Amino acid sequence: MTGALGRGALGPADLARIDAHLAATDALLESAYPGDDGTRQPVHTVYVPADRFTPDLAAQWGADALAAGDEAGGLERLAVQVGIDGALAGPIAQRVAAKLAAEPIEDLRLDFEDGYGDRGDAEDADALAAAQKVAAAVAGGTAPPFIGIRFKCFEKPTRARGLGTLDLFIGGLIEAGGLPDGLVLTLPKVTTVAQVEAMADAVATIERAHGLPDGRLRFEVQVETPQLVLGADGRSPLARLPLAAPGRISGLHYGTYDYSASLGIAAAQQSMEHPVADLAKEVMQLAVAGTGIRLSDGSTNILPLGERTAEAWALHARLVRRSLERGFYQGWDLHARQLPTRYLATYAFYREGFDEAATRLRAYLSQTPGAVLDEPATARALAWFVLRGVQCGAIGDDEIADRIGIDAAALAALAHPRLAAGPQN
Structure with missing residues (x-):
């Protein structure tokens, strides 16, 4: 359709010339900026050491979370305590109670990295065992909708170990019956685009070996190093990631404590709301806007236990709300007692x-x-x-x-x- 072309100074030849000039732009917009695909994004990711996972872990966390609510005098009372309007507190508490009973964890990551440590070749057996347990949970209907592993990073000392665990886990899942629909893989401590390209290479090789469709294995990138936010050349590698691994990256996850520590922030000041965190996350948002790659905020390590329970619940609820208001619709939870405030704050935001x-x-x-x-x-x-x-x-x-x-x-x-x-x- 040429519209009014030909009635004034511009004719069909001019349109053809301009179309040719913008062909690369058209192709870029079509391929690199498809927008969000509309599928469900979990509100959180729960991390547990890989060898501590059992098929009933989600149900156990749900029961523990409900018990914590009872300890607080009920979820409605806890909702009011963390700042939710009294008129909304009751209906929200009812929904949260049902959620904790039916689907307490939306996304679960079996951790072979910081939460697991260096166990040498013993990790092989744990990787295969993890695959068997995940497969059993999926078959039994007890697995969260999204589940997978975080393996060790691609820096030289841990690269072979990380790749080996990834390979064994995927192979074990396939042998046990197939890959879960909600499979998620997490690549931590990324510093360069080349590491993401290497990950894309690795999963493509695994796909070919097992006869999987091209693109079946996607992965998250953890943003935990300043080098990924601002590279040695003065540009942001984050903005290059979508084109470096087209269609492979499902999300960017902010790593609160590794990132803060790498910038020399004192331990007591490391937080999801520190200015260095906000800057990194704003760059993340800019880098992947329109690409369909999703974002997750990090975690707070102040847990609602002992004398700090009330303080920790209030802090967690506030930080969850803060993330939502800033366009980060997912975060990390590290303990079952964080689930009540995760869902209370999230449900209040939407209600x-x-x-x-x-x-x-x-x-x-x-x-x-x-x-x-x-x-x-x-x-x-x-x-x-x-x-x-x-x-x-x-x-x-x-x-x-x-x-x-x-x-x-x-x-x-x-x-x-x-x-x-x-x-x-």
């Missing part, structure tokens, strides 16, 4: 924004004039917000139909127009 989002979406879809005139991009953002709330359990499908007048499939299509409408995973 507090739901009324306005639903009202504006209904007005947008019906073309009814309202106090806010929303454009298509804003409507997509509103739908995306509500969809995330549905996917984590903060908002019910029935509420979508009642308040917006559409079902979950139509909501997903509104949030992600490139996708065919259909239920989201």
Whole structure:
């Protein structure tokens, strides 16, 4: 379609010349910036030492989290204590209780890195055992929706060990019945683009060896070193990652303590909200905006135990909310007693924004004039917000139909127009 071309100074030949000049831009936008694919993103990742995983671990954490809520006088009381409005506290607490009973962990990582240590060749047996246990959990319906391993980094001293564990784990899963749909692999302590390229090479080789489809094995990159944020050439390697491993990188995870320590931040000041953390995370956001690569914030190591319980719960809830408000919809949890505040804060975030989002979406879809005139991009953002709330359990499908007048499939299509409408995973 040429539109009005030919009626003024510009003709078809001019359009052809400009099209040719912008062909590379068109191809880049199409390949490198497809946008989010609309599938579910977990609200958190739980890390446990690989050899401590059992198929019933998620249920155990859920029971421990519910017991911690009871210890606080009930989840409703805890919600109020961490700053959630009293009118919302009761309904949110009910939803969180149901969540902790049914799906307490959304994403679980069996850790062969910092949480596991150096055990030499004994790691081989643990890698194979981990594969068997994960397969058993998946078969038994006790595995979280997303599950996988973090192996050792690709620096020279640990490279062979990390690759060996990755290889054994994938092979063990396949022998035990196949790869879980929600398989997640995490590459830690990345310093250069070359390490990410090496990881892409490794998983492609594993795919070919096992007859897996090209691109089946994707991975997360942990942002734990300043060299990945700002390289020796004065540019950010983060921005090069999507093109260095096209379609392979599923997420970038901020590593609170390794990153802070590498910049000389004193241990007492290392935090998800330290200025150096915010700068790194802002660069992460800029680097992968529009690529479909997702972001995760880090963790707090102040655990709700003993005399620090109330302080730790308040801190965790505040930091979870802070991350959500800054566009980081996932974070790390290190202890079962962090789960109550993870879900209380997350559900409050979506419940507090739901009324306005639903009202504006209904007005947008019906073309009814309202106090806010929303454009298509804003409507997509509103739908995306509500969809995330549905996917984590903060908002019910029935509420979508009642308040917006559409079902979950139509909501997903509104949030992600490139996708065919259909239920989201």
